[in-house]
Amino acid sequence: MSLAFIFGTNLLNYDPRGVMEFHAANPAMQQVYDKVSTWTGLDLDLLLRRREDDHDDIEARSRHGSVALAAAMVGIHDVLATQGIHPAAVGGLSLGSMVSSALAGALPRERLFDLLMRMDHVGPRDPDGPAEGVAVAFLPVDQDEALLVEPKRDGVWLAGDFGTHPTGTFRILLLSGYREALERLAAETAASGGLGQVQVQEANTVAVHTPLRQAVADSIAAIAGGAGLGAPVLPLCSSLEPRTLTSAAEVADMFGRNAVETIRIDDMSAEMRRHKTRVGLVLGPSLPRGWIGFPFPVVHVESPADLPEVMAAIFDNGVVLPQRRVS
Known part of the structure; x- marks a missing residue:
């Protein structure tokens, strides 16, 4: 009878309009963006709009895009919290696995964004090698x-x-x-x-989640050790296998493997189902609407216009909400 928060990835086309509407209307969202801008040095316009074409360096574009989407997901999490909507379990895919780890209490938010700014996102590529x-x-x-x-x-x-x-x-x-x-x-x-x-996909030129990204996995592993990882407070559902992560070591292992292994949404959603999830909320423009089958009803929360559907799903499915949030 619980609620799960699902955090997607930045592999898909990013539409900032709903995020901008959330930011304009909600002080909680504004506070998140102010903090992320301070922590990362990225300006608000870049964080809200993800001006990826403004930078010729693919590594920097990927880094900035990941920080922008992470800020959107954290911000929407906090908007929901102001309305008493808290998850009983969380999980994510790729970038979303890191965001969900922070919101499950496994690492401080500032350390999450520090990790995203310092880690390799693409890694070295041979300019004369195959595309x-x-x-x-x-x-x-x-x-x-x-x-x-x-x-x-x-x-x-x-x-x-x-x-x-x-x-x-x-x-x-x-x-x-x-x-x-x-x-x-x-x-x-x-x-x-x-x-x-x-x-x-013509726009994607990086072989994500393959052995070709081993340098990225090594970069994450080197930084994660000093990121202040701890045991998750909320059930943290992995997308690498049907498993709930319960220790700092397991979270660190997931961070590194995430770059080079297959992500599986059915593994994550099945684990959420095991935690008695009745409704899932996909936070931010991070998964395509209507593409993915879940074993429970799912509502995409991409703009303020989605909030009435959230409340209806919680009421109609008898969801019992936790009394407080973790982070």
Whole structure:
């Protein structure tokens, strides 16, 4: 009979309009952004709008974008808290796993943003090496993804498993690796007619959640040791396996593995279900609406206009709210 907060990632197209509306209307959101700006040195306009094209350095663009989305998710968390809406369990994907760890009480917020500013987000890449990329795959529910990725297919890894579409007719996967291999796979699946569809994402040029990001994992591991990690106070549900993290060591391990291993939304949501989640709230513009099937009703909280639906879902599903927030 509980409520879970779900924190997504910055792999998707980011629409700042709802975040800007939240910021304009809520002092709690404004306070979060003031603190994040002080901690990171990034100005409010960049944090609210994520002006990614203003910087030629892909590492800096990724860092700034991650900080901006993290600030949005933390800010919306605090807006909900002012209305007495607190989670009984939390979890996240990729960037969202770090944000959820902070909001579960595993590390101070300032340390979260310090980590995001200091860690490698892309890592060194050989300028003369093969180009990297990301693709979204839509597979029939009975299709084995092993045919599409390593070791069956060189240069393509399963970066994310987003589970079965709410219609139950197909699965959604995030593939990551070398662009040439992804484009070859996309052409083959289009020609076969039976392996689903693979769409290479032109804007994404970093092979996230693959062994190619080992330098990022090493960077996180080196910084996380001094980040003041502690045991989570709230149930913190992993997206790397069906598991609730209960110690600082487990959180640190998750931070490093997150860069190089597959993220699985069904593992996280199943663990939330085990904690008796009745409703999930996806905070910020961090997951696509209507794409992902959850084992409980989910409301996306991206703008103030979503708040009435939040209250209705809590009431209609008999959710019992905790009395106070953790952080």
